[in-house]
Amino acid sequence: MIFNCFTMNVPSHIYHGTWRHPENQLADFNSFETWSGLARKLEEGKFDAMFFADILGIDPAYDGKWDAYFEQGLHMPCNDTFTLCTALAAVTRNLGFVFTSSILSEHPFSFAKKVSTLDHISGGRIGWNIVTSVTENAARNFGHESIVPHDQRYDWADEYMEVLYKLWEGSWEDDALLADRKSGIYSDHTKVHRINHAGSRYRVQGPHLVSPSPQRTPMLYQAGASPRGSRFAAQHAEGTFVLYPNVGGARIGIDKTREIARQNGRDPDDLKFIQGLSFVVGSTMEEAQRKAAEIDEWVSYEGLAAHVSRDMGVDLSHLDPDQPVDESGLDGLQGYARMIEIGKQSGEKATVKEVANALSYNCRIVGTPESIADELELWQDAGVSGVNMICQLHPATYVDFIDHVTPVLQERGLAQRDYAEGPLRRKLFGKSARLPATHRGAAFRNLAAVAQTAAE
Ligand SMILES: Cc1cc2nc3c(=O)[nH]c(=O)nc-3n(C[C@H](O)[C@H](O)[C@H](O)COP(=O)(O)O)c2cc1C
Incomplete structure (x- = not known):
């Protein structure tokens, strides 16, 4: 199974109130050491990635006010995730970094440049959680009168992805970069192409300014459950972040999404389902329950x-x-x-x-290392490929899991003992570091052919 740490560059992500717990370091979330210490521990425990949520605005959604969000540190203040991932990549060697970025926040041309650069310097260890931003305040922060209606946001995201695929996959041919000291030629300009994208929202001439990075397109995550969101996921996502309330629901939902992927011409096995779960570990069930009750004393219902x-x-x-x-x-x-x-x-x-x-609680598993491993086997049997592990105490949640549960999972073949070689996509799928040929993005590899089809 895939194991990700699911977190956010904020004091309080999901178990609101627990930032006050004496063992929780998130009160000091502005400090880089708060994050680098966790990243190193996750790498020691052979976790696959850190997965960061992010937001672009804060609506007064509770009792018509925003007070609770500020008072509880609930996603507020909120630091940028991409910047943090860049710094964390420098202090790790194998851990992946999945950042969240909205189509609202950046023009696809500059986004493509930034992402390709991080893919280069991290050795291809990055993933992108594609979001469309659901708050009014986010829309107004970027000059829109109001939030764009739901399905139109996904149409927008489709075009955003098309621009990116053209830049990442199509603009540079594989052998365009020579770095040949003898001939003195760095890049072969005949193998670098403009993209000449002209769509309803974007006009981008290209070429992409960055040479092909290890993955070209970062590993793509998405978390939409509506019919339009599921269609978007079936077309673009390689990892879909799900929050099924139980194993039975997971089985039904995953089968359905895999079927939509199949109908979109994709190999359903090229789609990973990552379930949000949290864990409290004890050496006995009583100890685990005691620890869970102790954490709960800090949880704020108002925050939830x-x-x-x-x-x-x-x-x-x-x-x-x-x-x-x-x-x-x-x-x-x-x-x-x-x-x-x-x-x-x-x-x-x-x-x-x-x-x-x-x-928080609907997907919390409280138990011994063995009972937790038993439950994870049930989730896996329902089609779940991995876990986005929700933080209760930073870093204790992960330290407990890695020290006590991971060895049992490794013994049962449920968790890796070491990292596979290569970029994130290769590590997770065991295949190429590039998008598979059946993925929508792969169709943009031969830009000359794409332009020809468009002209016809
Ligand atoms: C588990 C999960 C995590 C999400 N994380 C973020 C996030 O970090 N930032 C964000 O703007 N939206 C986030 N979203 C919102 C989704 O991207 C999406 O807009 C929302 O689920 C509605 O999609 P739908 O209408 O297709 O179901 C998340 C959603 C889920 C279910």
């Missing part, structure tokens, strides 16, 4: 509710946490409530609190 209010666009501030969602009168929560109910005894209704806990 404010987070979900923003992400789901439904204000939970005035709802009774124990009320069934069906009685809340709020439409926006129904989809998630049904997902939670899949894993419950027949007829039992999901409550507002369970929805607020969606990101």
Whole structure:
């Protein structure tokens, strides 16, 4: 299985309130040592990557105010993830770095340049979590009147990807870079091409300014679950970040997305499903439960509710946490409530609190190294390829897991004992460092042919 650390360059990511815990270093998240120490530990434990979430704006989504987000350190303040990944790549050798970047935040031409540069200097260890930004404030921070409607954001993202594929995959032929001291020729200009992209949002002439990096296109992640989002994932994503409330839900959802990928001409095995999970480890079940209860004393329900209010666009501030969602009168929560109910005894209704806990508790596994390994086997059997491990205490969550659970997983063949050679995509798929031939991006490799088809 793939093991990623899932985190964010902020004081409080998902288990809100725990930044105050004496063992949690995230109160000092501005310090580079807070991150470099964790990265080194993850590499010692043969984790595949650090996966960083990111945002571009803050809406007053809880009780009509933004107070809770600032007070709780809930994604606020929020540092840039790309910059941190660049620094962390310099102090590691094998660990991958997946940063989140929105189509809203940067023109694809400059984004392509930046990403190719980091792919070069990290030896191809990077991935990109493609997001379209869902907050009004993010839209206004980038000069838009309001947020672009849902499906149009994905159309925009399709064009953004097309520009990038042209730059990353098509602009430079494989043998364009010579660096030949004898002839004195660095690059063969006949093998470098303009892209001449003219679309509804972007006009980009090219060529790409950076020579082909180890992966060319970074490993692509995405996390959308709507019909349009799933279609986007089936076309572009190589890793999809999922948050199924239970193993049964994962099996159904993964089978469905793999089928959409197949219909899009892709090999369904070229799509990895990475489930968000958190763990509390003890040498006995009692010890694990005691540790979980101790962490819970620090968790803030208001923080959890404010987070979900923003992400789901439904204000939970005035709802009774124990009320069934069906009685809340709020439409926006129904989809998630049904997902939670899949894993419950027949007829039992999901409550507002369970929805607020969606990101944290619903997928928390508390147990001994052996019982955790047993549960991971069930997730794997349902089609899950790996885990985005949610942080409760930084770095204790990962130190506990690596010291106690990883050896058991390695013994059972569920976790790697060492890194495979090469860039991130090769490490994870065991194949080429480049996009597979059936991926949409691969169609842009021969730009001359692409231009010819367009002209026709
Ligand atoms: C597990 C998960 C993590 C996400 N991380 C981010 C993030 O870091 N930044 C962001 O702007 N959006 C993030 N999103 C939002 C998604 O990119 C997407 O916009 C959202 O899930 C709605 O997509 P959909 O309507 O296709 O389901 C995340 C979503 C999920 C489910």
